[in-house]
Amino acid sequence: MEKYHQTEFSPRTGRPSTQLTPLRLTGRHFPDLIPATEKKANPTRQCGICSRARDEREKKIRRGTKYYCADCETPLCVTPCFRIYHTVANS
Ligand SMILES: [Zn+2]
Numbered sequence: 561m562e563k564y565h566q567t568e569f570s571p572r573t574g575r576p577s578t579q580l581t582p583l584r585l586t587g588r589h590f591p592d593l594i595p596a597t598e599k600k601a602n603p604t605r606q607c608g609i610c611s612r613a614r615d616e617r618e619k620k621i622r623r624g625t626k627y628y629c630a631d632c633e634t635p636l637c638v639t640p641c642f643r644i645y646h647t648v649a650n651s
Pocket residue numbers: 607608609610611623636637640641
C-alpha cells in the first residue's frame with residue numbers, strides 16, 4: 561500500500577496590525593459641567609488627573625472640579641488636566 565502524503569498548504573495570512581489607540585485620543589471631547597443632583601446644585605468631583613498626582617510631600621493633591629468629560633465619564637479640571645488627559649497617552 562502506498563500512502564500519499566498530503567502536504568497541507570497554508571498560505572500565510574498577514575495579520576492586520578490593529579493599532580490600539582485609546583478612545584480618548586481619537587474622539588473629540590469637550591469639558592462639560594458635572595450635572596447637578598437633587599442634593600448638590602454645584603457638584604464637584606475629584607479630578608482624575610490631579611487625584612493621581614502627589615505633591616512634594618507625597619501627599620495626594622485634593623482638587624475638586626466642576627467639569628468632566630461626558631464621553632470618558634471622568635471628572636477633570638478644564639485646565640490643564642482636560643487637555644493632558646486627552647492628549648498624553650500615558651497620563
Ligand atoms: Zn486636575
